[in-house]
Amino acid sequence: GERLFSASNQEIMAGWTTDIYFIKTREILRAMGLDGTEVTAEIFAGREGVLAGVPEVKTLLAGTGVEVWSLPEGEWFGEKEVVMRIHGPYDRFGIYETAILGILASSSGWATAARKCREAAGNKRVVCFGARHVHPAVAPVMERAAIVGGADGASCILGAKLAGQEPVGTLPHAVMLIVGDTVEVALAYQRTMPQGTPVIVLVDTFKDEAEEALRVARVLGKDLAAIRLDTPGERGGVTPALVKEVRARLDQAGYNHVEILVSGGLTPERIQLLSQAGADSFGVGSYISGAAPIDMTMDLKEVTGKPVAKRGRIPGITPSPRLQRIL
Amino acid sequence: GERLFSASNQEIMAGWTTDIYFIKTREILRAMGLDGTEVTAEIFAGREGVLAGVPEVKTLLAGTGVEVWSLPEGEWFGEKEVVMRIHGPYDRFGIYETAILGILASSSGWATAARKCREAAGNKRVVCFGARHVHPAVAPVMERAAIVGGADGASCILGAKLAGQEPVGTLPHAVMLIVGDTVEVALAYQRTMPQGTPVIVLVDTFKDEAEEALRVARVLGKDLAAIRLDTPGERGGVTPALVKEVRARLDQAGYNHVEILVSGGLTPERIQLLSQAGADSFGVGSYISGAAPIDMTMDLKEVTGKPVAKRGRIPGITPSPRLQRIL
Amino acid sequence: GERLFSASNQEIMAGWTTDIYFIKTREILRAMGLDGTEVTAEIFAGREGVLAGVPEVKTLLAGTGVEVWSLPEGEWFGEKEVVMRIHGPYDRFGIYETAILGILASSSGWATAARKCREAAGNKRVVCFGARHVHPAVAPVMERAAIVGGADGASCILGAKLAGQEPVGTLPHAVMLIVGDTVEVALAYQRTMPQGTPVIVLVDTFKDEAEEALRVARVLGKDLAAIRLDTPGERGGVTPALVKEVRARLDQAGYNHVEILVSGGLTPERIQLLSQAGADSFGVGSYISGAAPIDMTMDLKEVTGKPVAKRGRIPGITPSPRLQRIL
Amino acid sequence: GERLFSASNQEIMAGWTTDIYFIKTREILRAMGLDGTEVTAEIFAGREGVLAGVPEVKTLLAGTGVEVWSLPEGEWFGEKEVVMRIHGPYDRFGIYETAILGILASSSGWATAARKCREAAGNKRVVCFGARHVHPAVAPVMERAAIVGGADGASCILGAKLAGQEPVGTLPHAVMLIVGDTVEVALAYQRTMPQGTPVIVLVDTFKDEAEEALRVARVLGKDLAAIRLDTPGERGGVTPALVKEVRARLDQAGYNHVEILVSGGLTPERIQLLSQAGADSFGVGSYISGAAPIDMTMDLKEVTGKPVAKRGRIPGITPSPRLQRIL
Amino acid sequence: GERLFSASNQEIMAGWTTDIYFIKTREILRAMGLDGTEVTAEIFAGREGVLAGVPEVKTLLAGTGVEVWSLPEGEWFGEKEVVMRIHGPYDRFGIYETAILGILASSSGWATAARKCREAAGNKRVVCFGARHVHPAVAPVMERAAIVGGADGASCILGAKLAGQEPVGTLPHAVMLIVGDTVEVALAYQRTMPQGTPVIVLVDTFKDEAEEALRVARVLGKDLAAIRLDTPGERGGVTPALVKEVRARLDQAGYNHVEILVSGGLTPERIQLLSQAGADSFGVGSYISGAAPIDMTMDLKEVTGKPVAKRGRIPGITPSPRLQRIL
Amino acid sequence: GERLFSASNQEIMAGWTTDIYFIKTREILRAMGLDGTEVTAEIFAGREGVLAGVPEVKTLLAGTGVEVWSLPEGEWFGEKEVVMRIHGPYDRFGIYETAILGILASSSGWATAARKCREAAGNKRVVCFGARHVHPAVAPVMERAAIVGGADGASCILGAKLAGQEPVGTLPHAVMLIVGDTVEVALAYQRTMPQGTPVIVLVDTFKDEAEEALRVARVLGKDLAAIRLDTPGERGGVTPALVKEVRARLDQAGYNHVEILVSGGLTPERIQLLSQAGADSFGVGSYISGAAPIDMTMDLKEVTGKPVAKRGRIPGITPSPRLQRIL
Ligand SMILES: [Zn+2]
Ligand SMILES: [Zn+2]
Ligand SMILES: [Zn+2]
Ligand SMILES: [Zn+2]
Ligand SMILES: [Zn+2]
Ligand SMILES: [Zn+2]
Ligand SMILES: [Zn+2]
Ligand SMILES: [Zn+2]
Ligand SMILES: [Zn+2]
Ligand SMILES: [Zn+2]
Ligand SMILES: [Zn+2]
Ligand SMILES: [Zn+2]
Incomplete structure (x- = not known):
């Protein structure tokens, strides 16, 4: 018969729910011999809230060999604050960008709305x-x-x-x-x-x-x-x-x-x-x-140890003493 | 290792994502000998939009033996318009109420937002x-x-x-x-x-x-x-x-x-x-x-052939000539 | 025992509900030999509405010998439109100014609100x-x-x-x-x-x-x-x-x-x-x-046949073809 | 000749200005043998203000034999506060409900507006x-x-x-x-x-x-x-x-x-x-x-000693220590 | 004695009221041998209005040998519309940019306000x-x-x-x-x-x-x-x-x-x-x-015959058929 | 050739930029033998700000023989505060009213805007x-x-x-x-x-x-x-x-x-x-x-030693201890 349209754990882990451009990116970097480039990526939030979804991200990245730092699950974060940092060869985690951001954006949106009800009650x-x-x-x-x-x-x-x-x-x-x-x-x-x-x-x-x-x-x-x-x-x-x-x-x-x-x-x-x-x-x-997702953005801030950023962002790693190593 | 928190097709089909009260309902109706009561339920929308999610609902209900009428996938519906009607023994589909409403509410919210972009473009x-x-x-x-x-x-x-x-x-x-x-x-x-x-x-x-x-x-x-x-x-x-x-x-x-x-x-x-x-x-x-879901409500409108409704709703089947039999 | 505080018909006709200044006015004009001065007074409304209270005004002025023109009871009048005109010796009607304005202001306020309900229904x-x-x-x-x-x-x-x-x-x-x-x-x-x-x-x-x-x-x-x-x-x-x-x-x-x-x-x-x-x-x-009274103002516009007006008003009789002689 | 349309003290005392339904009520209760039922009624205000009209209410009820408690004339009352309580056989005062509420509503509206001018001056x-x-x-x-x-x-x-x-x-x-x-x-x-x-x-x-x-x-x-x-x-x-x-x-x-x-x-x-x-x-x-009347409501709160109330109100006598016995 | 602080015709013609950067510009271009570079400049308005000040601009530029096109004095222009174009060696007119813009901006502001009064009257x-x-x-x-x-x-x-x-x-x-x-x-x-x-x-x-x-x-x-x-x-x-x-x-x-x-x-x-x-x-x-000046901007749109523009503007001469040659 | 339209110092000093009514005033007063009437005039501001233009006013009035008191250049003044007072025969300074007010109004408007930038920076x-x-x-x-x-x-x-x-x-x-x-x-x-x-x-x-x-x-x-x-x-x-x-x-x-x-x-x-x-x-x-001028008004407050004022103003000299003699 027919299937439901939602993705299974296996499909997600296999990268089937990623944006196609991360697949293309991997191919191009391979062709240029740059697929193993060591990078540091930071994830920050568009508005303040409660962080949720960290265990699922950990599950996703567990076998990739990258290093991950994060605010703890349930922690309050500020607007534009860095909530997670990933370091490692880009081709180990690039294809999970879509999934990681989606998990954190939607889960944190829900958790934040619940927090406001909690405070009111x-x-x-x-x-x-x-x-x-x-x-x-x-x-x-x-x-x-x-x-x-x-x-x-x-x-x-x-x-x-x-x-x-x-x-x-x-x-x-x-x-x-x-x-x-x-x-x-x-x-x-x-x-x-x-x-x-x-x-x-x-x-x-x-x-x-x-x-x-x-x-x-x-x-x-x-x-x-x-x-x-x-x-x-x-x-x-x-x-x-x-x-x-x-x-x-x-x-x-x-x-x-x-x-x-x-x-x-x-x-x-x-x-x-x-x-x-x-x-x-x-x-x-x-x-x-029905709470709106909290927009999450992932930016590369170092490439092979050197500070970088696209126009509009400040190059290099953002000082974030509240992050804790989770992988 | 750890799993992701999302439900698989099998978990959904097995009723694991339903609200607990539908499970309780089934038990009580069984105890009263009323579990096979023939009912007609209607689903209507809180605001106007584009209907999406019908194939998934069909997948969910396919083996239950109930009769289903629906507006076609992609059809525009009005505020409070009936978009789907289900007829059959209540215990064949009651536990899917949460899942059906969730599928239609979120899918129609997304489809409606896309329609507005389509018209603008x-x-x-x-x-x-x-x-x-x-x-x-x-x-x-x-x-x-x-x-x-x-x-x-x-x-x-x-x-x-x-x-x-x-x-x-x-x-x-x-x-x-x-x-x-x-x-x-x-x-x-x-x-x-x-x-x-x-x-x-x-x-x-x-x-x-x-x-x-x-x-x-x-x-x-x-x-x-x-x-x-x-x-x-x-x-x-x-x-x-x-x-x-x-x-x-x-x-x-x-x-x-x-x-x-x-x-x-x-x-x-x-x-x-x-x-x-x-x-x-x-x-x-x-x-x-990030479009908000379109609130969907399921109301029983007939029980063993007689019009009913809770306070605030009009008893009996709503005339809805645009509905088409899908199961 | 005690009385209620409202005035009887007799008290009103006797001028007991008038503002004290009209009593003083009468005395001064008498002392100056001007109490019989022929004047023409006009009553106009602060905002548009339905005129009511004309029969009571007629009752009040019936025995005074003055001439009175009015819009008919129940007629719609415009903002600043003249709704009534009184001509005669000032001391015959001056003390009724307060009562006349009060009757027309409150009655017209109520009638106007009722008219709006009528139109809605x-x-x-x-x-x-x-x-x-x-x-x-x-x-x-x-x-x-x-x-x-x-x-x-x-x-x-x-x-x-x-x-x-x-x-x-x-x-x-x-x-x-x-x-x-x-x-x-x-x-x-x-x-x-x-x-x-x-x-x-x-x-x-x-x-x-x-x-x-x-x-x-x-x-x-x-x-x-x-x-x-x-x-x-x-x-x-x-x-x-x-x-x-x-x-x-x-x-x-x-x-x-x-x-x-x-x-x-x-x-x-x-x-x-x-x-x-x-x-x-x-x-x-x-x-x-609870409708607010419609402010009514009485202005002298002629004194012994000559146009007058206080500052801010235009002297002389206002052309008002809709007025009809009622006394 | 013609009369003015306002009611005299005698007409008011005789119940001619009451709403017709209180007359009907009396007849029905008599037919059911319930006209002498002992009740307690409370009057409360729709918004805060200065109470006025108490002496007129006292005049109205003086001969009826009911017991009356009230805030003093000129007292400030809060929104929804009970300003008067009447206890006795219903048919002794029921027909005065319209008159009592009208006296208190309009007089308190005027007194409250005057109080605000007083404070400003x-x-x-x-x-x-x-x-x-x-x-x-x-x-x-x-x-x-x-x-x-x-x-x-x-x-x-x-x-x-x-x-x-x-x-x-x-x-x-x-x-x-x-x-x-x-x-x-x-x-x-x-x-x-x-x-x-x-x-x-x-x-x-x-x-x-x-x-x-x-x-x-x-x-x-x-x-x-x-x-x-x-x-x-x-x-x-x-x-x-x-x-x-x-x-x-x-x-x-x-x-x-x-x-x-x-x-x-x-x-x-x-x-x-x-x-x-x-x-x-x-x-x-x-x-x-032109101040708007302050809406006054009379509710039965006890019938033959038992707390009652219509839907939307809390049954039984409201604790109101500021009320004083006036009749 | 003391002078007033306003500039005389002679001071203005001599460039004493120009912004200092045009003086510096001339020196640098001379040092680079570029002072005679042929350019085309366009002046456009920040909001719509009535053009005024054209005769004074003509007086200013009369002896410089540059070619000038303009909308006529008193003409209505649209937002961002080109109102004047100047072509010639840059050092012949560069130092007048401040004066030209100031004349047109303030005069057009005043003329536009007068036009609105004219229309109202x-x-x-x-x-x-x-x-x-x-x-x-x-x-x-x-x-x-x-x-x-x-x-x-x-x-x-x-x-x-x-x-x-x-x-x-x-x-x-x-x-x-x-x-x-x-x-x-x-x-x-x-x-x-x-x-x-x-x-x-x-x-x-x-x-x-x-x-x-x-x-x-x-x-x-x-x-x-x-x-x-x-x-x-x-x-x-x-x-x-x-x-x-x-x-x-x-x-x-x-x-x-x-x-x-x-x-x-x-x-x-x-x-x-x-x-x-x-x-x-x-x-x-x-x-x-007291009408606000209408912001005027001068942009170089051609340098030695080739279209140019700074970021944010479209390079090359803007088609402006309403301009007329005045010098 | 053509001139610019702005006035030279000489034209301003000669009264060519005055409103024509001051010229007429002088002629009429002369014809009535009142041109030498001693008067005291006060200048006050429509809104608060920083006073500027005092030296130019001093230059204008230097040779006229009148006495002048002023707030110092650059001083903050309040709404309706007197910023300058002139005493002397009216025909010595009357024709400069337009010029004096224009200088102070526009200069103070600019100075006030600059002050706000200063405070922000x-x-x-x-x-x-x-x-x-x-x-x-x-x-x-x-x-x-x-x-x-x-x-x-x-x-x-x-x-x-x-x-x-x-x-x-x-x-x-x-x-x-x-x-x-x-x-x-x-x-x-x-x-x-x-x-x-x-x-x-x-x-x-x-x-x-x-x-x-x-x-x-x-x-x-x-x-x-x-x-x-x-x-x-x-x-x-x-x-x-x-x-x-x-x-x-x-x-x-x-x-x-x-x-x-x-x-x-x-x-x-x-x-x-x-x-x-x-x-x-x-x-x-x-x-x-582009700052709006600060409206300045000149009122005669004494004529031959007696307090005067037009309707709407309070006659006589306003106590203004902050004014200082400048001429
Ligand atoms: Zn590394
Ligand atoms: Zn970008
Ligand atoms: Zn059936
Ligand atoms: Zn309910
Ligand atoms: Zn007459
Ligand atoms: Zn007045
Ligand atoms: Zn009792
Ligand atoms: Zn009710
Ligand atoms: Zn050329
Ligand atoms: Zn720039
Ligand atoms: Zn003097
Ligand atoms: Zn005036």
């Missing part, structure tokens, strides 16, 4: 729900980067595993619609899930959230860990006033132990407002997964 | 140079989507192949810096590359672009297909005035046959301006590869 | 619900002016009567909260109200509006004339999407005859959007009742 | 000249509220009386135009008015203000208390430079005792600027009288 | 009153350029003469203040000035403009040609409302023949508004005299 | 290159005023001399284009110029600035004082990044002694940025020479 829980906006081949890359940036967990199975965690999540609107009643689903969830699984119930499918939250709390009692508010824009979205009122109605009815998980178009600004209103945890989607 | 050539901003696992997905959207070619090897093309590209600054002189590289390129490969030379590494363009044209003559302008921001970037002047100086020296390829931070607006100034082709990077 | 029904923002002494003045401007009805009893209509309205949230269930109230309403009273039920007190609308429709059937949406800002207010969905759900359940009355912060812009979404009538509050 | 005199923008039935309500908010006096006779003051004011342009010369009017004023009435003369009717001020000062000498500047927009309005110059010319001619009263489109910002330039008192019109 | 009279904002050495240059641009006259004696006109003007505030009364000055003006001099009287020195205009008209009758309004900002400046009222009061008193000349901060926008209000002529000051 | 060198934007008759006035304001030098010969300095400057693009190579010109400059002249070479004519700077440095070595960057807008202009890179490349090659002079569209903001990036001196053109 203080000590409260941030979970990445963004897998549905990216291709499944990179969903685990994205979720792992989000955890590097500061998310507490992720909903995609492989992404959570790669970060050494269990995936987290509740139930979608679909199951509610198939069963036809939120309370019935909640009871089935309680019966079916393994002992210890926290019961979190989505309460905006059929009824006003405050009403449904109380219905569910009445049947599950102490077994209800949290309710989830994911109110659609057509009903005003999740607002501070909604969170405050649901909190108050739960408390007045004696359900102070039930936490409130919010989701739907969250940004750092909205996380902060909803947290002040009483939300306990935050499911963040497109703010993380 | 009129009949001139647009090439996707954006692989360096995305993870290598999806670089081919992105480049194929760009071609669906209207790009004429792409630089990444696997991406071009998947779209049935040869990859296109010239040479990076790195080879210039290793060799030390643009003209020498140009001559080596001419000698080394197979007969028929168009010779395109990057002219902003060492010297003023107008001066370097003339130096290269003088040695290659009729063999020079194009020069590439990629002037860095530190030297003012590629501007209409620069393109006009280089064109005039080439023409005055008799090199009317030499085309001008421009790159560097291109957007549809800049493509239009540079095209008017005389540029012949356009290498587009982050405008395409 | 096309042929659909606009009802004034604004009594709660103005002092009860002027609530009937305001509602009558709204009807002059184009409202189809008003909720305040005396206001509607003065405009020759029955007051219109449904039931407040209070009765819902006292009874505890919307459906029970709806049934009582149906039983209690005189034959022929249209049954309109407010559906946002306890439950999601779509759910509550269907519950009420199921018990009242053909007897339900309309449901009213007045969703609070904390639940997103009344939006086009909400109206569309409630309409669709009512129609799918066979209640096409049930109309939708919307209220809550309506403006001409929102009226237009909600009308397009399917709303049938509009309850407008503060947009009408 | 520091220790200098602020007089309300706004009667000409409101219906004469509420002119005294407005002026009394302005004095509650901080105005030093008002020009409307009944308004001033209700606030326990004498009305204040000078002479209008009309008397100048009838007599034909400002100096002649000034002399007549001096002769005619009772001993002790401060002589304030308007100086912008015929001549440049500085010239006219000196003419009047020369004939009245020590008897001239103040001149009033009310320059029309067509002559640039009253500006800081005009005040400064008139002050300087009066002082150079030895009339340091003559004060300057300014009027015409004053706002807190303009009061502050004109005060710095040397103005001594301020006649404020439409800024106070 | 339609067929009405525009007079340049701007001498007081520029150094007296260039006042005549400025006024002549204003007339080239479209002004009807100028107030500075030498400027008017150079444009072949008589200077125009009325009387300043100073004479009013010395004499102490506008009417007395007007009578003296009528007695003293030669038969046929139009009598124009400034009416804003002491009294309200409308009052003073009528006083003057009453004593001069048919001999009064115009009054001038120059109201200071402290009195609101000259506004459309003021012009309309003065026009109306003059007409009502039978002085339809008296024209209205306005001045004070005029711009094309204000000219248009005041013209519509009835003003007959316009005295424009700083809008013309 | 700190201790670094600012040179005025603006002669090419003004008429050559005032180029020396402008450059002298720039030096009064704080410029270190000027390029125009007469301007520099009047300020007691040698003119400064390098070589224009013209000489480069005639010779055809920057290095050849640099060598000729070194050979030809007198011992001690600092060698400054413009490096943007043919090649990339960094490349050309190194070529010139290699041949001149220690004799190269500075390179000048004047990059045209078509190549991105002179940016901080360009300055930094050129500085770095010069330093890496051992040319730390070579300074960087920048020019081209400099403003105080750009001076500050380029200074931080490493520029050593600044050639400023149109920011100084």
